[in-house]
Amino acid sequence: MKRTGKLSVYAALAAACLLAGLVLGRVELVALGAPFAVFLVVGVSWRPPSPAKAEVSLDRVRALAGEEVEAALTIVNGSGASWVEAAVFLPEGLRMQGGERRGERTRGRKRQADRVLLRVAGEEGRVVRLPINCERWGSFRVGDVLLTSKGPTGLLVSDSFVTGRQLLRVYPRPDWIRSSVRPEQTQPFVGNRVSKREGEGLEFAGTRPYVHGERPRRINWRATTMRRELYVNEQHPEHNADVVLFLDTFSEARRFDESILSLAVRAAASLADHYLATRDRVGLVAFGGLLRWLTPAAGEVQRYRIAEALLETESVLSFAWKDLEVVPKRALTPQALVIALSPLLDQRSVQALLDVRRRGFDLAVIEISPLRFVGESVDPLTDLALRLWRLWRETLRYRYEQLGVAVVTWDGTTPLAGVMEEVGAFRRFARYVPV
Amino acid sequence: MVALAALVLATGLALYPALRARELVALAAILGAAGVMAAVISMAKLGQLVGVALFLLAAEYAVVQVVSGLGLAGAAVYPAGLLVLGELLFWAVELARLAALDRAIVAGKVLMVGLTAVGGMLAAVIALATAAMSPIGAVAGALAGGGAAVGVFAVLLLLVGRASRRA
Numbered sequence: 001m002k003r004t005g006k007l008s009v010y011a012a013l014a015a016a017c018l019l020a021g022l023v024l025g026r027v028e029l030v031a032l033g034a035p036f037a038v039f040l041v042v043g044v045s046w047r048p049p050s051p052a053k054a055e056v057s058l059d060r061v062r063a064l065a066g067e068e069v070e071a072a073l074t075i076v077n078g079s080g081a082s083w084v085e086a087a088v089f090l091p092e093g094l095r096m097q098g099g100e101r102r103g104e105r106t107r108g109r110k111r112q113a114d115r116v117l118l119r120v121a122g123e124e125g126r127v128v129r130l131p132i133n134c135e136r137w138g139s140f141r142v143g144d145v146l147l148t149s150k151g152p153t154g155l156l157v158s159d160s161f162v163t164g165r166q167l168l169r170v171y172p173r174p175d176w177i178r179s180s181v182r183p184e185q186t187q188p189f190v191g192n193r194v195s196k197r198e199g200e201g202l203e204f205a206g207t208r209p210y211v212h213g214e215r216p217r218r219i220n221w222r223a224t225t226m227r228r229e230l231y232v233n234e235q236h237p238e239h240n241a242d243v244v245l246f247l248d249t250f251s252e253a254r255r256f257d258e259s260i261l262s263l264a265v266r267a268a269a270s271l272a273d274h275y276l277a278t279r280d281r282v283g284l285v286a287f288g289g290l291l292r293w294l295t296p297a298a299g300e301v302q303r304y305r306i307a308e309a310l311l312e313t314e315s316v317l318s319f320a321w322k323d324l325e326v327v328p329k330r331a332l333t334p335q336a337l338v339i340a341l342s343p344l345l346d347q348r349s350v351q352a353l354l355d356v357r358r359r360g361f362d363l364a365v366i367e368i369s370p371l372r373f374v375g376e377s378v379d380p381l382t383d384l385a386l387r388l389w390r391l392w393r394e395t396l397r398y399r400y401e402q403l404g405v406a407v408v409t410w411d412g413t414t415p416l417a418g419v420m421e422e423v424g425a426f427r428r429f430a431r432y433v434p435v
Numbered sequence: 436m437v438a439l440a441a442l443v444l445a446t447g448l449a450l451y452p453a454l455r456a457r458e459l460v461a462l463a464a465i466l467g468a469a470g471v472m473a474a475v476i477s478m479a480k481l482g483q484l485v486g487v488a489l490f491l492l493a494a495e496y497a498v499v500q501v502v503s504g505l506g507l508a509g510a511a512v513y514p515a516g517l518l519v520l521g522e523l524l525f526w527a528v529e530l531a532r533l534a535a536l537d538r539a540i541v542a543g544k545v546l547m548v549g550l551t552a553v554g555g556m557l558a559a560v561i562a563l564a565t566a567a568m569s570p571i572g573a574v575a576g577a578l579a580g581g582g583a584a585v586g587v588f589a590v591l592l593l594l595v596g597r598a599s600r601r602a
Contacts, residue, residue, distance in 0.1 A: 006525050009486035013493060013521075020497055027566040028500045028510040032493060034562040035518045035555030041585045042554075083540055085529075152547055154525065 001048050007155040010036045043153030051160035052077050052084045056143035058166050065137045065173045068097070076125045077149065088114050089144035090132065093170070097131040136257060137172040137265060139311045141165070171307050172262075174270040175416035180278065181406075181423045183241035183337035184362045189298075191240020191279040201237035208234055242283065242296045242333045243275045245306075246356070248342030248349040249288025252315035253373035263368050263412040264341040265310045270416050271339060272306045284309055285331050287349055289316030293331035322348050324355040337362045343370045344396055344407075357403045364423045365400060369411040404430050437530055438478050441523035445474040448492050448516050451509065452499035459502050466495035474520070478527050485524045492517060510563055515555030522548050558585075 017033025020026070052075055059070040075084055090096060096114040132142075143164020148157050186195040194203045207223045210230030223231035245268045253260050268284070275282045276298060283296030284306055294302075294309055324332075332338065338361045340353050357363045371390075377383040397407045406426035410419045449467030456463045470491035477484035496513055499505060505513070526544060 005486070006521070009489060010521065012486065013489055016490070017493065017497075024497075024501055026497075026501055027563060028505070029497055030566070031510050031559040031562040032496065032514045032517070035514045035558045036521075038554065038558040038585050039518060039551065083543070152543075 001156055001158045004155055004157055007040065007043070010040050010155070014040060039153065040155070043151065043155035046151050046153060046156075048156050049149035049151050049158045051158045052147045052149045053160070054086060054145045054147055054162045056088075056145060056162075056164055056166055058142060058168055061167060062169050062171065063134050064171050065134055067134050067170075069132045069134060069168065071130045071132050071142065073128045073130055073145065074125055075128070075147065083150055085148040085150065086128075087146040087148070088130065089146070089164075090114060090142065091138075091140045093134070093136040093138050094140055094142065094168070095133045095135055097133055134168075134170040136262060137170045137269075137311065140168045140170065142168050169308075169311055172266040172269040172310065174273045175266065177270055177274045177417045177420050179417075179420065179424065180271075180274050181337065181339065181364055181420055181427065183243065183280075183335075185335035185337075186239035186241045187281065187333075187335065189240050189281070191238060193239055193241055193278070193280070194236045195239040197237065197239075198234045199237040201235035203236040203238075205234040205236045207231045240278075240298065241275075241280045242336035243271070243280050244283045244285060244296060244332055244336045244338045245271055246338050246340040246342070246353070247284065247286045247288075247313065248340065248344075248346065249286050249290070249313060249315050250318075250346035250349050251343055251370075253343070253345075253370050255373045258372070258412060260343045260368050260370060260373065261313065261315055263410070264343075265313055266412070267341050267366060267368070267410065267416055269307065269310055272303065276300075276303050276306075281333075282306060283331055283333070283336070285327055286313050287322070287327065287352060289318030289320075290314070291322070291326055293328060295328075295330050296333050296336065322352070324352045324359070327352075332356070332361065335362070337364070339363075340365045341368060342366075343368045344393065345370055350396065353405075354399070354403070357400075357405050363405045364427070365405055365407040366419055366423070367397070367407055367409045369409045372411045372413075401426075401430075406430070437523055438527040441474060441478065441520060441527050442471075444516060444520045444523060445471045445488065445492065448513065448520060449495065451513065452496050452505060455503065455505055455509070456499045457503040459498060463495050463499050466491050466498065470495060474524060477524055478531065485521065485528065488524065489517060489521050492520070507563060511556060511559045514559040515552050518555040519548060519552045522551050 014033045014036035017029050017036070021028075021030035021033065054076070055074045057072050057074070059072070063069050071088075073086060073088065075086065077084060088096060141164055143162065143166045145162045145164070147160045147162065149160075150157050183193070186193050186197075194201070198205045207220050208231065210219065210224075210232050214232055218232040220231045220233045247264055247268055249261065249264075251260065272282050272284070279298060281296035281298045282302060284292070284294040286292040286309070292309060292312070294305055297305075338356050340349075340356075340363065342349050342353065342365060344350055344365070344367050353363065353365060374386065377386050400407045406423045408419050408422045408426070410416065449471050453460065453463045453467045470488050473484040473488035473491055477488055496505075496517075500510070526548075
């Protein structure tokens with residue numbers, strides 16, 4: 001239990017008035033202090049409030065960025081308290097609807113909190129529904145609440161802190177992609193992509209002379225009649241492809257709520273959703289200070305695995321030189337299409353991507369533009385430096401394009417579908433040279 | 436709404452002694468204006484100047500009361516007004532930092548402010564009445580009256596507490 005500022009103000013005012021009345025010999029000044037003295041006595045002798053208890057539960061533990069989650073705050077009032085003020089601490093990325101955040105000092109550190117004042121009659125529990133906006137993706141622990149129980153006069157309060165245990169996972173909202181970048185090579189597993197190889201399938205590939213033992217239904221009678229020997233039809237089989245999303249987490253830039261990493265994660269989630277929907281196997285390599293990977297796999301389980309892995313993605317500062325050698329071989333499966341999501345800022349990831357291409361992988365780079373996060377140039381020297389830096393980036397892109405790698409810039413303001421179309425267009429006209 | 440009520444009351448409390456003052460009008464006006472200003476700032480800056488506002492208004496009242504005199508009616512009403520202003524200012528500050536407010540609280544708070552006004556006036560009247568009837572001197576009588584008022588409210592509180600425990 002602790003005193004409030006109100007108690008100090010009223011006590012000082014009452015004492016000053018009574019003292020001034022005595023010194024100046026004025027009854028009216030004593031009368032001025034009397035109500036404050038009475039209020040103090042009444043307030044202090046009222047049964048002091050005992051700490052309240054609270055629990056936060058969410059209506060669901062998974063949501064998409066931009067969605068609303070309802071939190072139920074259950075408060076059990078301590079005895080003697082007329083109302084309870086609850087300061088709900090929400091992590092960065094979550095915000096109470098209509099709430100106005102203010103700094104709140106608790107346990108020695110200042111945190112942002114949304115305050116709610118509730119009347120909790122008696123000692124019964126009270127449930128309050130609080131709508132929470134999921135502003136950005138991430139994994140958040142929700143439910144830290146500072147409860148301040150107040151008596152009716154508000155002179156004495158009792159604080160209690162409740163640590164939240166509820167975990168809320170907010171997944172990035174995937175962008176809609178109409179057509180994906182078609183991998184050059186397919187894997188031997190059944191899928192939706194027409195393989196370049198010949199075998200059992202639906203798509204007609206060509207004809208060839210009959211070999212003893214082949215099924216008679218494959219015989220192409222028209223070609224056989226024309227050439228006077230048995231010819232059979234050949235088809236392209238339907239296979240799937242391996243797609244590895246290569247996330248560069250070495251460098252990070254942030255402006256307001258947007259960051260390079262958040263854009264990269266959004267794009268990765270969209271691409272993973274799209275390729276998994278087309279029955280391809282999707283893997284993930286987060287290449288940065290901390291290396292994480294998921295071997296390519298297909299299906300709904302992999303979708304959740306990737307989503308979970310993306311939530312844990314963060315940029316970790318590291319000065320250690322890392323190259324492709326640190327990436328496990330099974331994370332970069334042979335003949336996989338590697339789609340890199342990188343701002344092309346860190347030399348380690350730039351080099352690693354060049355190595356990926358030189359090792360014969362089919363590579364496409366979606367460059368998450370860092371220009372959006374660069375401030376305005378304030379003097380000619382900064383302007384010159386900025387222009388040189390842009391030229392250097394142009395040169396870097398040209399280096400990739402010379403190796404047959406599509407590099408398309410995405411700044412998050414345009415739909416990802418457009419970027420994928422651009423990658424597709426480059427690959428349609430660029431000649432694919434297996435290295 | 437609460438902030439507006441507090442502002443109106445603060446202005447009234449600042450104007451009342453200033454308009455009744457016959458001497459030191461400028462000082463009273465300055466103290467009153469500063470008091471209102473402090474009240475406004477306390478609502479905007481969240482409560483740091485509530486005490487200052489109350490002290491400045493009380494000082495204005497004391498100056499005018501000592502120099503010019505405000506009469507018994509003013510002496511009974513003004514203290515209650517100042518107490519209610521304090522309650523409104525603290526309430527306004529509390530409201531300004533809230534994300535959500537339980538509607539049931541408003542009724543309880545209004546009732547509390549009403550009771551504070553009545554109780555404050557009663558306490559001032561008891562103090563003044565005791566001073567007027569006191570055979571031991573006016574100030575000593577007023578102090579005794581203040582004590583008596585405290586005693587009256589303490590007994591009332593005790594009775595209310597017992598009744599609520601029985602219920």
